[in-house]
Amino acid sequence: xxxxxxxxxxxxxxxxxxxxxxxxxxxxxxxxxxxxxxxxxxxxxxxxxxxxxxxxxxxxxxxxxxxxxxxxxxxxxxxxxxxxxxxxxxxxxxxxxxxxxxxxxxxxxxxxxxxxxxxxxxxxxxxxxxxxxxxxxxxxxxxxxxxxxxxxxxxxxxxxxxxxxxxxxxxxxxxxxxxxxxxxxxxxxxxxxxxxxxxxxxxxxxxxxxxxxxxxxxxxxxxxxxxxxxxxxxxxxxxxxxxxxxxxxxxxxxxxxxxxxxxxxxxxxxxxxxxxxxxxxxxxxxxxxxxxxxxxxxxxxxxxxxxxxxxxxxxxxxxxxxxxxxxxxxxxxxxxxxxxxxxxxxxxxxxxxxxxxxxxxxxxxxxxxxxxxxxxxxxxxxxxxxxxxxxxxxxxxxxxxxxxxxxxxxxxxxxxxxxxxxxxxxxxxxx
Amino acid sequence: xxxxxxxxxxxxxxxxxxxxxxxxxxxxxxxxxxxxxxxxxxxxxxxxxxxxxxxxxxxxxxxxxxxxxxxxxxxxxxxxxxxxxxxxxxxxxxxxxxxxxxxxxxxxxxxxxxxxxxxxxxxxxxxxxxxxxxxxxxxxxxxxxxxxxxxxxxxxxxxxxxxxxxxxxxxxxxxxxxxxxxxxxxxxxxxxxxxxxxxxxxxxx
Numbered sequence: 343x344x345x346x347x348x349x350x351x352x353x354x355x356x357x358x359x360x361x362x363x364x365x366x367x368x369x370x371x372x373x374x375x376x377x378x379x380x381x382x383x384x385x386x387x388x389x390x391x392x393x394x395x396x397x398x399x400x401x402x403x404x405x406x407x408x409x410x411x412x413x414x415x416x417x418x419x420x421x422x423x424x425x426x427x428x429x430x431x432x433x434x435x436x437x438x439x440x441x442x443x444x445x446x447x448x449x450x451x452x453x454x455x456x457x458x459x460x461x462x463x464x465x466x467x468x469x470x471x472x473x474x475x476x477x478x479x480x481x482x483x484x485x486x487x488x489x490x491x492x493x494x495x496x497x498x499x500x501x502x503x504x505x506x507x508x509x510x511x512x513x514x515x516x517x518x519x520x521x522x523x524x525x526x527x528x529x530x531x532x533x534x535x536x537x538x539x540x541x542x543x544x545x546x547x548x549x550x551x552x553x554x555x556x557x558x559x560x561x562x563x564x565x566x567x568x569x570x571x572x573x574x575x576x577x578x579x580x581x582x583x584x585x586x587x588x589x590x591x592x593x594x595x596x597x598x599x600x601x602x603x604x605x606x607x608x609x610x611x612x613x614x615x616x617x618x619x620x621x622x623x624x625x626x627x628x629x630x631x632x633x634x635x636x637x638x639x640x641x642x643x644x645x646x647x648x649x650x651x652x653x654x655x656x657x658x659x660x661x662x663x664x665x666x667x668x669x670x671x672x673x674x675x676x677x678x679x680x681x682x683x684x685x686x687x688x689x690x691x692x693x694x695x696x697x698x699x700x701x702x703x704x705x706x707x708x709x710x711x712x713x714x715x716x717x718x719x720x721x722x723x724x725x726x727x728x729x730x731x732x733x734x735x736x737x738x739x740x741x742x743x744x745x746x747x748x749x750x751x752x753x754x755x756x757x758x759x760x761x762x763x764x765x766x767x768x769x770x771x772x773x
Numbered sequence: 774x775x776x777x778x779x780x781x782x783x784x785x786x787x788x789x790x791x792x793x794x795x796x797x798x799x800x801x802x803x804x805x806x807x808x809x810x811x812x813x814x815x816x817x818x819x820x821x822x823x824x825x826x827x828x829x830x831x832x833x834x835x836x837x838x839x840x841x842x843x844x845x846x847x848x849x850x851x852x853x854x855x856x857x858x859x860x861x862x863x864x865x866x867x868x869x870x871x872x873x874x875x876x877x878x879x880x881x882x883x884x885x886x887x888x889x890x891x892x893x894x895x896x897x898x899x900x901x902x903x904x905x906x907x908x909x910x911x912x913x914x915x916x917x918x919x920x921x922x923x924x925x926x927x928x929x930x931x932x933x934x935x936x937x938x939x940x941x942x943x944x945x946x947x948x949x950x951x952x953x954x955x956x957x958x959x960x961x962x963x964x965x966x967x968x969x970x971x972x973x974x975x976x977x978x
Contacts, residue, residue, distance in 0.1 A: 417803065429868045429907035467814075467852045468908060470921035470950065473957045481960065503801045506954045508810055509851035511906065524802075525809030525836075527849040546803055589870040589911035596912045629869055629907075662870055662911070676872045680906055686849075770872035 345612060346575060346601045348583045349559050353440060359475055361482040364443040370488055372565035376451045377494060381411060384455040388561070390569030392581030397423055397514075397554030398628065398658045400580075400646050409541035410456035410549050418549040420452045420461040420500075421523070422558055424476075425507055425514040427466060429629035429680060430660025433585040434555035436597050438465070438472035441559060442479030446502060448558030450488055451565055453500035456551050461502040464519055467509050477504050511684035515732045516552045518686065520545050529688045530732035556585060577603035580645035584659055588613040591665040606634075606642040610663060619665040627657020629677055630737030632744030633670070653744070669768040670749040671756050674742055675703040676770055681738035692735030695726035699742055706753070707772050709760030716746050716753040784827040786819050787835070794959055795835060805836050809846050811958055812836055813853055818951035823857045854947065859894045859901035861945050864918045865927075868907035871914040875928075879915050880904060882929040886936060920945035921953045 347353070357363040364370070376384045389404035410418060422445060426434040437445060449461045465473045480489065480502050487493040489502055505523060512518045513528035522528040523545060531537060544550025560582065564572045573581045580602040586609055589595045593614025600609060606626060610616065621636040626644065632654045634642065642652045649656045664673065682700035687693045699722055702715050712718075723743035726735045746753055755763035762768045787795065795815055799808045812835065816828040824847050833840040847853045854862075863883060867876045880891055880902070887900050894901040908916045913925025919939045927935060939945040 426909050427907060428909075430870060430911055432909045432911050435909055466909075467850075467954060468918060468921075470953045470957060471923065474953075477957045477960055504958050506810070506814070506958060507850070508813065508853055510849065522810065523807065524804070525806040525838075525846065527846055587911060589914060590873055595914075625869070660911070664873060668873055673869065673873070676867070676869055680868055683906055769875065771875060771877035 345599055346583050347599050348563050348572075348575075349437065349441065349444065349556070349585065350597070350599045359440055359442055359479070361443055361479070361486055361488075364441075368566055369443055369562070370447055370486075372562035373447050373450050373454075373488060374493070376454050376565045381455045381457060384451065384565065385411070387564055387569040388455070391560075391564040391572035392569075392576070393557065393560055393564060393572065394580065394646070395554060396556035396560070396584060396659075398428065398630070400656065403553065403557055406541055406551055406553065407452065407455050409539060410458070410551050413542065413549040416548065417460070417546075418456060418458045419545045419551070420449055420456060420458045421519070421545070421550055421552045422449055422461065422463040422555060423514060423516065423519055423552055424463055424465040424469070424472070424555045425519060426469070426555070427511040427514045428658045428660050429677075430587060430589060430625060430662040431628050431658040432587045432589075433597050433659060435469065435472050437555050437559055437585075438469070439475050442475045443483065444559045444562055445476065445555055446479050446483050447488065448561035449502060450483075450500050451561045452551060452553070452558065454498070456549075458549075458551065459499055459501065461500060462505050462523060462545075463502060464505050464507060464513070464523055466513075467507045470506075473504060473506055480504060510686070511680075512686040512732070512734060515734065516540060518732060519552065520550065527686070529686045530734075532731060575601050577643075577645050577647075579647055584644070584656075586644065586659040586661045588661045588663065590663040591617050591619075591668075592663045593617050600644065602645040603643050603648065606639050606644055606661075609644060609661065610639075613663070616663060616665050619667055621663070622666045622668050623664045623670065625654075625660075625662040625664075625741070627655050628660035629662075629680065629741065630733070631655040631657045632740050633673075633748065635748055667764060667767065667769055669762045669764045669770070670745055670752050671703075672707055672762065672768065672770050672772060674745045675700075675707045675772070677741055678703040678738070681734065685734060685738070689730035689732075689735060691726045691729040692738065695722050695735065696738045698722050699738065703742075706756050709756075711753075711757040711760070713757055715757055716750060719743070719753075720746050784831050786828070787815065787831060788819065791815050791819050792835075794955060797959060799836075806838050806842075809836060809838070809843065810850075811955065813843075813847055813850075814951050814954045814958075817853060818948055818955060822860065822947040822951070823854050857894070857898070858947055859899050860947060861899065861919055861939055862901045862903065862947050863939070864903045864905035864908070865891075866906075866908045866914065866916040866918075867904040870911040871907075871916055874914040876904075876915040878929040879917065879927055879932065882932040883936075886932055920947060921950040 393403040394400040483489040491499045510528045517531040518528045678700045682696040723739035726739040798811045820828040829843040833843045917924040
């Protein structure tokens with residue numbers, strides 16, 4: 343199997359980031375078609391396509407969009423989550439740089455489908471270059487009438503504002519992103535059943551649709567070529583294509599667009615295979631998902647069910663590959679430090695638990711580990727899991743717990759011998 | 774709670790242009806407070822790369838929110854400099870992929886060249902060095918960010934060239950990064966947005 347290019351079909355076309363070139367390859371046809379349809383008609387097309395959220399959760403996109411329609415009249419918002427921060431993921435970055443118009447078009451389609459006049463694209467503060475590409479696309483889209491009132495004939499309009507963050511992983515979580523966009527600390531809010539969904543009460547307590555960059559980028563293709571066409575790709579329960587960011591010990595790291603259901607090892611082949619030694623493990627969906635030892639990688643198919651069956655998750659598609667020189671304990675030490683740094687501090691189990699995890703991992707890799715530490719780590723993970731407002735706590739607990747369960751021998755070697763089981767040249771290095 | 778924005782008691786470091794920029798950004802949201810992050814970016818530029826207590830107070834007055842709320846927000850985000858950093862802030866990604874591709878050696882090489890440890894600033898105030906969490910360009914690990922420019926596939930051997938490159942280039946300055954964020958937000962945006970509905974307007978303050 344090879345790549346299946348939908349979003350990336352014209353990846354190498356010079357100038358595809360400009361409106362003029364984007365239009366020559368079908369750009370904005372999806373929006374034109376959508377504007378001739380009723381909102382319900384557009385959402386039906388998304389429903390037929392089977393598109394699921396590409397940010398990590400895999401929630402059916404049409405249900406979110408449809409949820410916007412039942413609201414009483416008044417302001418409502420379309421938000422694009424471009425706060426790409428999941429370690430191992432760099433697909434939204436490339437989409438923004440190469441296909442900014444695809445994202446603008448997808449948001450405009452969502453604006454029409456949900457009766458929203460205002461869109462915000464929330465981009466992480468480090469990403470000034472991708473943000474500048476989006477900014478230029480937004481300007482061009484106004485000039486050509488795709489934004490504002492422009493080509494719309496019913497008196498409606500759709501505006502997009504570019505909004506940059508300022509350094510916070512947590513703001514990629516949708517309720518935290520909304521807090522941040524409203525000028526607050528990026529902390530999450532209660533969710534159903536304790537509070538209404540964002541599509542009922544989001545930004546300024548108004549109906550708000552939030553999707554990932556890649557999800558919006560799919561919409562123009564679905565509207566242009568039909569939901570049934572999109573659903574013809576992928577598997578029975580996971581339709582279409584998905585971009586995977588492959589990095590680590592591989593010959594050709596980069597973004598690869600594949601049909602959902604493609605075997606994990608084929609993706610690895612596309613990226614040129616493992617370098618620097620035999621395959622040891624793969625984290626298939628960003629740092630938040632459990633690690634897969636090489637032996638378990640053989641039968642895994644990259645779709646939501648396939649990853650779940652293997653004990654991991656598809657996540658954001660941040661596929662990190664590690665060769666045999668990798669020390670799993672040190673790798674998880676880096677992971678634990680990340681979550682301890684990024685926990686927003688709102689919920690006690692996550693705020694305290696991630697720091698405890700980092701502390702325990704710190705002493706293990708400094709050769710001061712205690713025999714009870716592996717079990718203690720699992721116990722801390724169990725007490726974070728499911729006990730915070732947002733999934734950051736879970737995302738910190740799952741990979742660490744999975745690593746202790748899968749690589750207990752490496753943890754015990756560290757605790758007993760105070761050195762790496764992989765040897766002194768193992769990676770990552772402890773600074 | 775509303776503050777008197779004409780109160781002469783607070784610092785006024787925002788230039789007339791900066792005030793115009795802020796008001797243009799404020800108009801994009803149904804509440805003034807929503808312009809908090811952009812306002813702090815403007816403040817970081819206007820106050821020379823650092824968000825001082827005075828800067829937070831100025832933002833508070835201009836947005837009509839209590840200063841403590843501005844402080845709460847400013848201290849939450851890592852890119853707002855609540856203490857003075859070097860003119861050029863070198864951030865080396867030390868997250869998963871970069872870590873296994875030996876970001877530690879890049880950090881060590883920079884520490885040696887600059888004579889400081891990660892987390893410190895050189896005595897002349899020129900450079901700060903930090904380890905960063907994922908900068909999300911993992912295909913090019915080790916990734917280094919200086920100002921708003923990204924450098925990919927950096928190894929310990931590249932450190933001299935990296936320092937040469939950033940030395941004379943204003944794009945690598947902390948202040949330029951803040952300015953770039955503001956400009957991107959200002960230029961990319963709608964023309965003639967209709968005023969927010971009266972109902973949301975009533976929620977203000």
